[in-house]
Amino acid sequence: MTTVSDADDGLSEDLYIDRVEALSRATVRRSFDPYVDIDWEAPENALDRNDPRWQLDPESSPLGATDWYAEQPMQRRIDIGRWVTANTLKVTLQFEMMLIRGVVHYAGKMPNGSRVFRYLLHELTDECNHIQMFQEFINRTGEDVPGMRRGSRVIGPILGFIGGYANFILFMGVLCGEQPLHFQQTLQHRGAAHVPPLLNKVTYIHLAEEARHIAFADDHLAERVKSASRLKRAWYAFLFPFFLRWLIGEMIGPPRSFAREFGVPRRVFKAAYWRSAESRRMMAESAADVRRVAEDLGLRMAGTRWIWRVLGIEGRLPRYRGEPDRSPMSTRTTEMRTVAAWRLVPVAIMAGVALLVAPDGVKIIACAAAGAGVWAAYHVLRDRRGGVVGNQPFEWPRLFVWVAVCVAMIPAGGLIGLALVVFMIWALAEYMPTI
Structure with missing residues (x-):
């Protein structure tokens, strides 16, 4: 599903409800139960701690693209990749717990007969299944990962509760958190042969169901922004890049405790997250789909675009969700230098x-x-x-x-x-x- 731009007056009320109902029907027609659709005990789904497929892919991991990582012994690269993979899933389930708080609160205020209420409860069911699925996978890796940084773990539940009152900000958070992860997991599936099979099954389910959640967030924001005052639009335009930059850092970048555990030099860690040209390109590209939505909603105002540049999340506008970056490498490098300047x-x-x-x-x-x-x-x-x-x-x-x-x-x-x-x-x- 696509979102009509704000310049076209957004979605009509009837079209918005029709799309919500279509998403509800799609959820009923095809949904996943991780303990039914995944045979966790199958031999091909066993997780081997020494499997070389745990190694980080330089195409999707900023640390995996560094020379320091490439120079590490094979077993160390495997251990780092396994830890980073488990921690990314831990961050994802913590983020989904945060969203559940806000969505439950928001849904509880809806009137009887609301079609949006029905869809939101379907989405909550999906998210609960994802949390169970990711935690089961983490348990089987044997890694005791923390997930989000300590500050985010403290403030996240509070933001989720506040989102129940400020639902535009809640679904802005849905978009800013899910889209970068969607981007990274899509890259993973393009190289599916290079990761453990169980990881592919877990992320396949997540990609399929999160596509519906992202579609609803797109349409819900388009519906809400129509009635927003100019002052509110300016406030949303100011918040958008900060939410996105925070959640990209949480979803893709590991906490610094990881660097101490594996002895990653500060210079390497800083370069990977996010000071090298290659890592900045990855960050900007992971924000591409959210930039497109913000542009369609009229929330990338001339007065706030400098924030996107300073935060390193400015870049091209894809024509459709998931469009690969086909621009010449020289152009990308120039953009990264501009961000640093x-x-x-x-x-x-x-x-x-x-x-x-x-x-x-x-x-x-x-x-x-x-x-x-x-x-x-x-x-x-x-x-x-x-x-x-x-x-x-x-x-x-x-x-x-x-x-x-x-x-x-x-x-x-x-x-x-x-x-x-x-x-x-x-x-x-x-x-x-x-x-």
């Missing part, structure tokens, strides 16, 4: 403010540059000492340097200098993977 924009803005507003603007800029230099020098020295991994124990010296630079900047350059040094450090982090 946007880190320098706030530095230039704050430097301009210092020169225009403060009588000692040159001094403020010089002090901020010195402070950022101290911060960068600390990271260079730390990197030369070696042993820097993606999630090493808490660094008190690093905190001391950060506080010292910021505190010194207030008397030296005031609040303008403080803002300038923060943006300078942010820009340096783009070019120094150890920061």
Whole structure:
């Protein structure tokens, strides 16, 4: 199913209901039960911890595309791939638990006879089956993975509950969480021979049923945006890229505890998530279908497109869901460099403010540059000492340097200098993977 663009006045009420009913009928006609449709005890579905097919695919995994990963021994590549695969499924089931909270709350407010209520309950049944299916798979890998980062595990249930009241944001979350995972699992199925058969069966079920959920989210957002005021549209347009960037990071990027467990150097971890040109291309491409929907809804306004660029999720608009990227590699590389250059924009803005507003603007800029230099020098020295991994124990010296630079900047350059040094450090982090 496709979504009519906002420029065409979205979906009519009757067409929207017809599509909801069609999705309900499709769910009844073809749905899956993971404990009926998958023979978990079949010999071909056994998960071998030493199966070389666990290795990460460089076409779909940012870490798998790094030289560091390619240089690791075979068994280590297998162990890393098995852990990442299990953790991705754990993140997915945690995300679906979060959505269930919001959908249950939203459905409970619907009137008797609502056709949307019926579809939503079908969707909840699908999601519960997916949670059971993914957890069963994780249990059979033998990996004790955490899933989402700690902060997301804390705030996720709260956001799910709030989504029951703000249903536009709830289904924006559905779209921003499901589409990047849909993109990654689609790439996996294009190389189906290179992953364990059980993983293909699990993700096949998920892809088939999530396609319905994504279609409903597209249509529901198109229906809701018709009646939204200009202020609400501007608010939704502002939130959209932040939701998408957060959920891409959760769905595709492992938590930093993974880096410590496998000794991934900080430089490699940062490059893979998301500072190298190849990883940025993957991130931008995983956001392509959501960009298309946001464009159709009129939620990629001229005033908010810079946010998409700064967050690294700007790119082409596919003609249809899942359209492969056929643009020349040179064009993709240029786009990634443009994204990195946007880190320098706030530095230039704050430097301009210092020169225009403060009588000692040159001094403020010089002090901020010195402070950022101290911060960068600390990271260079730390990197030369070696042993820097993606999630090493808490660094008190690093905190001391950060506080010292910021505190010194207030008397030296005031609040303008403080803002300038923060943006300078942010820009340096783009070019120094150890920061």
